[in-house]
Amino acid sequence: MSVSDIQATENERRPATVGMSKLHMAIFAVLFIVLAVLPMLVYPVFAMKVMCFALFAAAFNLLLGFGGLLSFGHAAYFGGASYVAAHASKVWGWTPEASILVGTAAAALLGLAIGALAIRRQGIYFAMVTLAFAQMVYFFALQAEFTGGEDGIQSVPRGELFGLFPVNSNEALYYLVLAVTFGGILFLYRIVHSPFGQVLKAIRENEPRAISLGYRVNRYKLLVFMLSAGFAGLAGATKSQVFQLASLTDVHWSMSGEVVLMTLLGGVGTIFGPLMGATIVVTMQNYLASMGAWVTVIQGVIFVLGVLLFREGVVGVISRWIKRPL
């Protein structure tokens, strides 16, 4: 690599490291305005579902797109947090924000434990290890007392935010979910564009070189795994408050597959791809719900076509057209 090449790379990199680019800021602003008026246009519960999955996919993308680690067991953190939050709300009578926080913390801890073991293997083995541990969490949810087995935890009360503001109505809850998920996604954006995020990219691109530069690669991997699990948990805990339900669907391996699909479809390693992918997949499921198992077939076809022909994802393609990172 010649000096001019390095200079070019430096120039390319600079805008990303100094705060948020104007384009990204504009997109986030438009997104926020659209989301603020959205409950007047669509059914709020649907919009809340999309937002929860967008955060879930963004959390997953932190690990895959920026850490280069493919976890096939992210349902464990999403669903695990949803069980803990539902339990806190229903049995302990906690307020929504406290339930969401304890669910998120539980997911982060679970991520710490599983991540510490999973990062001992790489590539394909890493994916299999995370999948196997997630299946263990699934069996736990199936058999444990507090999860309610096949029934799950049903009719979780929505309660009052900070013990003051009731969020029983869908409209009130919508703005809580908007604040949580939008805040979460901005936080993830900040992580990606932090010095920590830069080191992550370095590890993804060339792990031996990152090691030779003195970075303790495993600590970075473990931290990004834990962060990703925590934010996936934030999404799952919030979802349990929206649907007033925590069930086996959320911890099943097919949920882990869905979040991979969302991220792949939207664009791995892009900022807005996971949000786009989650919107497409959730909308599709919504309209095709009456078709039963065909939804699985269609998702499988999208997976196959996506991998064969469309690896950049929707946002990845747009990003290439306009020659700007999205």
Added chain:
Amino acid sequence: MFDLLGIPPQVLMGQLLLGLINGSFYAVLSLGLAVIFGLLNIINFSHGAQYMLGAFVAWMLLEYLGINYWWALILVPVVVGATGVVLEKLALRRLYHLDHLYGLLLTFGVALIIQGLFRNYYGISGLPYQIPSQLSGGQNLGFMFLPNYRAWVVVASVIVCFGTWFVIEKTRLGAYLRAATENPTLVGAFGINVPLMIMLTYGFGVALAGFAGVLAAPIYSVNPNMGADLIIVVFAVVVIGGMGSIMGAIVTGFGLGVVEGLTKVFYPAGSAVVIFVIMAIVLMIKPEGLFGRNA
């Protein structure tokens, strides 16, 4: 009769046998994964779906064409293996130059398609498949009753596993295969058609899954979800054993089946997760797996 820690021997032997049968399936399936991984460097996520496909094709042969179990045992691996060959030729082949994770994602999509299609047409309740008349009944061994068919499953798996091991480790064809695993370019330079070999290897790995499906059909009810949960356990088996050696995959498969059976006797609540717990311990002590060569 003797008692072991208050467990009647009939119970212990019964669970050991069940464990050995589960172990047979773990062994044949993880063997298929190891064979495919060795040459293609991908994890075949659709292995569980192809195992299910094997059971269904056996059921269809009997139901629609009246072809019996023994013919199914030969025909099904050929048919299922052929679908694997087509999949390799049309899709997998295009991904070899990319990150191996794309192979995993592609085969995951294929698994969703196969499982979804069968759920649509056959529901999830499961279809019965008769044990062939030659193998019905069982032997009274004095301390336990041994159903003939279950004994056959173990014997057939052992034969197939060791047959595969023999071909790969002891024959000329196996030598080509092992050489291509190490350095495909060089093997190609010696005039061996490596892409063809890769295609047939994938087909063979998939055929093993189909074979396991036929063996499973009379024991478990034939249903579209039969492979989905099984394959995740097999992944754990593969992580524990490491995919470096063929014999390793076989030994780990049978061994873990027996361990699972014993857990059912002594601590039933833990039997569903014991393999995952062992995986966690192995990752802590020997991350590359019991028989693995590199991590």
